Amino acid sequence: MVHMEREEKRYLLLLVVIAVIINGVTVAPLVPWQNWLFWSKPTAAAMFNISICNYQFTLPSGGIKAKVGEPVKFVATSCDVTYGFGVFHKSGRMIFQMQVLPNYNNEIIWIFDEPGSYTIRSTEYSGPEHSSMVLPDAIVVVA
Amino acid sequence: MEKAPMKLEVLSLRYAVVAIGFLGLAGIEGLFMRTQLSNIALNIPFVLSIPMAPEHYYSMLTAHPLVGAYGWAYLAVFGAFYYLVPTLLKKRLYSIRLANTHMWMHIIGLLTVWSAGYFLRFGSLYTVYWPLPIARFSAISVIVFAVGLALVELSVLCFILNIFATVLSRSASNLLSKGVALRSLLMASFGLDTIARYLDGLLGRKTALDGGAKSSGTEPLPVFVVAVMRGSVDAVINAVVIAGAGVLMLAFALPTLLMGLRMNPLVVDPLVYKNVFWWGLDMVADGDVLIWVAGTLYLLAPMLASRPLYGEPVVRYVILADLIVSMGVWSHIYSLIGLNLNS
Numbered sequence: 195m196v197h198m199e200r201e202e203k204r205y206l207l208l209l210v211v212i213a214v215i216i217n218g219v220t221v222a223p224l225v226p227w228q229n230w231l232f233w234s235k236p237t238a239a240a241m242f243n244i245s246i247c248n249y250q251f252t253l254p255s256g257g258i259k260a261k262v263g264e265p266v267k268f269v270a271t272s273c274d275v276t277y278g279f280g281v282f283h284k285s286g287r288m289i290f291q292m293q294v295l296p297n298y299n300n301e302i303i304w305i306f307d308e309p310g311s312y313t314i315r316s317t318e319y320s321g322p323e324h325s326s327m328v329l330p331d332a333i334v335v336v337a
Numbered sequence: 338m339e340k341a342p343m344k345l346e347v348l349s350l351r352y353a354v355v356a357i358g359f360l361g362l363a364g365i366e367g368l369f370m371r372t373q374l375s376n377i378a379l380n381i382p383f384v385l386s387i388p389m390a391p392e393h394y395y396s397m398l399t400a401h402p403l404v405g406a407y408g409w410a411y412l413a414v415f416g417a418f419y420y421l422v423p424t425l426l427k428k429r430l431y432s433i434r435l436a437n438t439h440m441w442m443h444i445i446g447l448l449t450v451w452s453a454g455y456f457l458r459f460g461s462l463y464t465v466y467w468p469l470p471i472a473r474f475s476a477i478s479v480i481v482f483a484v485g486l487a488l489v490e491l492s493v494l495c496f497i498l499n500i501f502a503t504v505l506s507r508s509a510s511n512l513l514s515k516g517v518a519l520r521s522l523l524m525a526s527f528g529l530d531t532i533a534r535y536l537d538g539l540l541g542r543k544t545a546l547d548g549g550a551k552s553s554g555t556e557p558l559p560v561f562v563v564a565v566m567r568g569s570v571d572a573v574i575n576a577v578v579i580a581g582a583g584v585l586m587l588a589f590a591l592p593t594l595l596m597g598l599r600m601n602p603l604v605v606d607p608l609v610y611k612n613v614f615w616w617g618l619d620m621v622a623d624g625d626v627l628i629w630v631a632g633t634l635y636l637l638a639p640m641l642a643s644r645p646l647y648g649e650p651v652v653r654y655v656i657l658a659d660l661i662v663s664m665g666v667w668s669h670i671y672s673l674i675g676l677n678l679n680s
Binding site for chain 2: 198202205206209213274275276295296297298318319320321322323325
């Protein structure tokens with residue numbers, strides 16, 4: 195039979211405490227997207243439908259315009275394979291992304307905190323031509 | 338005259354040599370893909386073309402992790418465990434013939450997978466999101482890839498059968514009945530034996546782990562063997578799920594190839610498929626890369642340092658906790674994707 199020393203029990207307890215704290219932090223409202231998803235659940239001021247088919251994005255006819263600090267909802271659909279809907283800052287930094295699965299309305303709510311124009315890219319591999327799926331300045335965010 | 342059975346050392350080294358061969362292949366693939374960043378322009382018809390066409394690049398990117406994980410890491414681990422497990426437990430390997438046969442099955446399977454990429458341009462990446470294989474690649478490339486993958490996974494199941502059968506086999510030093518040995522082994526694999534003994538001690542009950550005898554009886558299995566068994570649970574899940582994906586691809590690609598019949602791939606829910614597939618895929622990282630490798634270090638560190646493993650009981654609980662967490666990954670992926678939250 196395995197005997198556990200006092201020091202080993204303390205070590206085990208320490209591991210459990212670390213696991214609980216890290217898991218607690220990851221769902222805490224301190225993390226913005228966890229706040230929106232689990233805690234504050236904001237209502238979107240505008241909704242934009244994006245459809246993707248055979249490597250092509252189709253955006254709303256009026257374009258995508260949002261205001262800083264205002265929640266907006268993106269609903270993306272695919273007619274064939276899984277794509278990604280990624281929004282990128284001018285500097286190349288990714289702001290957010292979600293997968294776009296066929297047969298589903300793939301939804302995400304986002305609050306932009308900086309004005310400017312943003313690029314849409316597919317962030318999921320969808321076949322050999324996926325790297326051409328880039329729409330520069332497709333989203334305009336005003337103050 | 339009857340041939341003498343192969344020595345474990347020879348079997349183990351044979352696996353090591355093949356594993357290193359696949360490591361070399363994975364390395365060459367890596368170099369080949371990096372030429373995309375160079376100014377080299379080279380074309381040898383039907384053999385080599387630099388820079389690679391996107392179809393070729395992504396097909397190599399698909400074969401590369403499979404060769405690395407299943408060709409190098411798995412075979413290196415198989416070779417080591419085929420020697421270590423019987424030697425540590427002082428038992429004979431259940432079947433040397435099975436070990437030799439599945440090595441060839443593994444080699445043929447992986448080269449088939451590689452050929453589907455290199456020659457037939459199957460390039461769904463290792464993610465294999467449904468219905469990407471069926472929607473974007475030729476039926477023949479899908480079939481060759483799926484058959485190769487099924488052979489590799491069958492080989493993994495043969496290894497686990499061989500190891501389980503070896504550990505469970507009776508010997509002079511293990512006189513427990515088969516049922517008790519299996520129960521004891523599974524309990525130890527999940528780190529539950531210590532908890533069961535603790536609870537039995539609290540309640541003053543006889544413990545089933547000791548075959549009904551309250552004291553002494555079965556010694557807990559070495560942590561190395563516990564890690565091998567725990568990793569094997571993940572490897573089985575991985576093999577069944579990945580082989581299942583291969584069968585699904587065949588179910589759609591064979592009618593296309595043989596009868597020109599194209600079924601709607603979206604009758605299979607892509608989200609359910611993705612979550613099941615990723616759960617199975619993660620088991621490679623969890624079972625092989627994490628638990629099997631950790632188990633090997635749990636064996637080597639005390640041996641080389643000539644002192645007992647520090648926190649051995651904690652290690653057993655951590656192995657159990659890892660199982661729970663790895664199962665949780667699936668539910669995490671499933672619940673937090675955030676699809677259709679309002680519909």
